[in-house]
Amino acid sequence: MAKKMYHLAHCTTCQAIIKETGADKAGLEFQNIREEKITKKQLEEMRKLAGSYEALFSRRALKYKELGLKDKKLTEDDYKNYILEEDTFLKRPVTIFNNQIFVGNDKKTVEALKKALQ
Template identity: 65%
Template sequence: MKKIYYLSTCSTCADIMKDAGISESTGFELQDIRTQKITSAQIDEMKKMAGSYEVLFSRRALKYKELGLKDKKLTEKDYKNYILEHDTFLKRPVVLIGDKIFIGSEKKNVAALKAAATE
């Protein structure tokens, strides 16, 4: 399976997809999480691969500060629910290639993604 969860309006996601050669023509299933919401089953699958919902959660989201979440102790259930409620809380892009998962836009992660996407 080759799939990416991303935002089509996000220039960082677009740059990563371009650099890694991720497109429908290279066999990837693309899911724009703004137009096609993440399901509970999909987030559960990501969690199973990543190890926790917290790893998938973005603290950079503007809503994180707006909702005062930085001052709260969040549980795994909270992380999951916030990601399902607001697509902005998913650290993106999330790319699944076989049994590997790549989360976010950190340089080390993007380098590993590029290597895996071209295998």
């Protein structure tokens, strides 16, 4: 399984997490999801580790409100399709390391990633 981080290169939060966790020195492969879209296969690998597409889905995305998604009952297929269509719907960054997945930027996740990479 790949040691990889899916991120947005221009995102200051992603940049800060890369620096704080030492991800840039951990031998990870980086994929800027704006330039290199996530494939169905990559998303399925993430889902297997995360347990669901919903766990990978960002409700903070501006388009979430714009498209009125907060008022809809979304299915796992909906989450999957939205993430594949629009990189903004992936909770970032997503790091896969030693068969573990770290999704998003909350404090606990960043701390766990930092520990795993040391």
